[in-house]
Amino acid sequence: MKLASLEYLEEVKRRSNADPQYLELAKGNNESYTLVLEAEPAKGVNETVVIGFDNVDGKMNEVWVGRRPTQFTLTAPYGVWVDILRGKIGATQAIASRKLKTQGPFLQLLQGANRIIRWVEILRTIPTEFEGDYAQYNLPGA
Amino acid sequence: MRAAVFRGIGQIEVTDVPTPEPGPGEVLIRVAYCGICGSDLEAFLTGMYEPGLIIGHEFAGTIAAVGPDVSLWRVGDPVVVGDLIPCWQCRSCRNGFPDACESIYMVGVTHDGGMAEYVKVPAVGLHRLPEGVSLRQGALVEPLSVALHGVRRSRLRPGDRALVMGAGTIGLLTLQCARLAGARTLIVTEVDPPRAALASRLGATAVLDPVRENLSVALSDLTDGLGPDIIFVCAGAPEPFAEAISLVRKGGQVFLLGLPIQPVETDFFSVVMGEICIDGSFAGRAETAAAIDFIAQGRVDVESLISHEIPLDEGVAEWFSRLTAPGSGAVKVLVKISGDS
Numbered sequence: 136m137k138l139a140s141l142e143y144l145e146e147v148k149r150r151s152n153a154d155p156q157y158l159e160l161a162k163g164n165n166e167s168y169t170l171v172l173e174a175e176p177a178k179g180v181n182e183t184v185v186i187g188f189d190n191v192d193g194k195m196n197e198v199w200v201g202r203r204p205t206q207f208t209l210t211a212p213y214g215v216w217v218d219i220l221r222g223k224i225g226a227t228q229a230i231a232s233r234k235l236k237t238q239g240p241f242l243q244l245l246q247g248a249n250r251i252i253r254w255v256e257i258l259r260t261i262p263t264e265f266e267g268d269y270a271q272y273n274l275p276g277a
Numbered sequence: 278m279r280a281a282v283f284r285g286i287g288q289i290e291v292t293d294v295p296t297p298e299p300g301p302g303e304v305l306i307r308v309a310y311c312g313i314c315g316s317d318l319e320a321f322l323t324g325m326y327e328p329g330l331i332i333g334h335e336f337a338g339t340i341a342a343v344g345p346d347v348s349l350w351r352v353g354d355p356v357v358v359g360d361l362i363p364c365w366q367c368r369s370c371r372n373g374f375p376d377a378c379e380s381i382y383m384v385g386v387t388h389d390g391g392m393a394e395y396v397k398v399p400a401v402g403l404h405r406l407p408e409g410v411s412l413r414q415g416a417l418v419e420p421l422s423v424a425l426h427g428v429r430r431s432r433l434r435p436g437d438r439a440l441v442m443g444a445g446t447i448g449l450l451t452l453q454c455a456r457l458a459g460a461r462t463l464i465v466t467e468v469d470p471p472r473a474a475l476a477s478r479l480g481a482t483a484v485l486d487p488v489r490e491n492l493s494v495a496l497s498d499l500t501d502g503l504g505p506d507i508i509f510v511c512a513g514a515p516e517p518f519a520e521a522i523s524l525v526r527k528g529g530q531v532f533l534l535g536l537p538i539q540p541v542e543t544d545f546f547s548v549v550m551g552e553i554c555i556d557g558s559f560a561g562r563a564e565t566a567a568a569i570d571f572i573a574q575g576r577v578d579v580e581s582l583i584s585h586e587i588p589l590d591e592g593v594a595e596w597f598s599r600l601t602a603p604g605s606g607a608v609k610v611l612v613k614i615s616g617d618s
Contacts (some may be wrong), residue, residue: 227326233329242538
């Protein structure tokens with residue numbers, strides 16, 4: 136599945152909502168998120184992709200491709216998202232080092248660190264195709 | 278080597294990890310002392326560090342090895358590390374605002390830190406400790422640089438009346454920096470009696486207990502009815518952040534140095550009606566050299582802030598729990614590692 140496609144997002148939702156550990160960590164969470172994967176034309180990623188989702192009591196509810204108002208917006212070059220999914224950099228470290236720019240209540244985001252770490256672990260299990268030069272790092276899934 | 282590793286919310290483990298090797302442009306430091314910082318405690322409470330990270334960004338030691346391409350440093354040099362090492366290549370760095378670097382390197386926050394026998398760091402972030410500044414004192418250079426950065430960024434002017442809310446390490450260092458910057462009246466609020474006593478000893482004009490005193494009335498008495506020209510909020514609890522806006526004089530400044538780990542409701546009506554300026558800062562990169570000089574000149578007392586010294590292998594995790602509970606009575610807890618002087 137192509138990273139950040141609607142098909143991919145639906146799979147993220149399916150796997151997340153089926154993961155007891157994630158659901159326990161996310162319980163009570165009603166936040167909405169926009170993720171911006173910025174273009175890197177020099178690496179063959181020609182277009183910025185904007186996706187989003189919202190949670191209802193911890194469960195991923197609606198997922199979408201495109202721009203909507205959300206509580207949080209996380210923005211990074213495409214390659215940073217790839218690095219996070221490959222495990223080359225942790226999500227918390229990406230936020231702390233500002234490689235992943237955040238807009239929204241920063242403290243609230245950090246307090247959900249355990250949930251985010253588990254969520255990224257789930258994402259790493261999804262067969263994922265990357266764009267451009269990053270295709271060499273495609274994830275086989277589990 | 279032994280190191281204090283962050284495992285997640287409420288979990289610090291002192292354990293064996295591989296000793297790092299310095300790469301190109303890096304040095305290996307043999308750590309003498311490392312302080313437990315308020316932001317380490319907040320990570321302990323919130324989980325804002327990456328699990329597996331070796332904590333510790335307030336440390337001093339001597340260079341144990343230098344990597345390739347390092348020419349200015351020698352084995353044995355006593356050093357500290359600036360808390361924020363910019364990339365100098367991103368848009369913010371190129372636009373002259375390196376503190377907003379988009380790819381920051383913070384030892385003990387984004388990369389493994391100094392609560393360990395050894396730590397490797399980029400040589401570009403090093404500062405030499407001069408004769409007369411011990412490695413023990415050097416462990417307080419970083420928090421002093423944070424306080425100094427805040428005071429320098431603030432609107433404080435000679436002759437101002439200032440209030441410092443919270444007499445922890447940053448509050449007590451801000452108190453001393455504000456005095457050096459020419460504040461004529463320096464009031465401190467603090468609930469903990471030992472910290473309050475220390476604030477008096479370090480130059481506070483008055484120390485108020487916010488639980489027992491009506492701060493508005495007391496501050497009115499101390500400032501000819503106007504309120505403080507500037508308030509430095511150096512606490513982690515949410516209350517002082519909200520109170521400061523109602524306590525500062527009209528047209529004054531509230532300067533935030535503490536990190537509240539709970540959301541704070543703010544009376545923006547009073548901000549608008551009182552033309553109050555709210556500003557804040559974090560880290561102290563650019564002030565590291567000045568902080569070292571102030572200690573060397575004896576113009577800032579850091580020794581008095583060291584309330585406890587503990588070995589790396591005895592009770593570090595317990596101290597994290599103790600320091601995150603109210604009324605610990607501690608100011609700065611230093612972890613003694615090599616203990617070199």
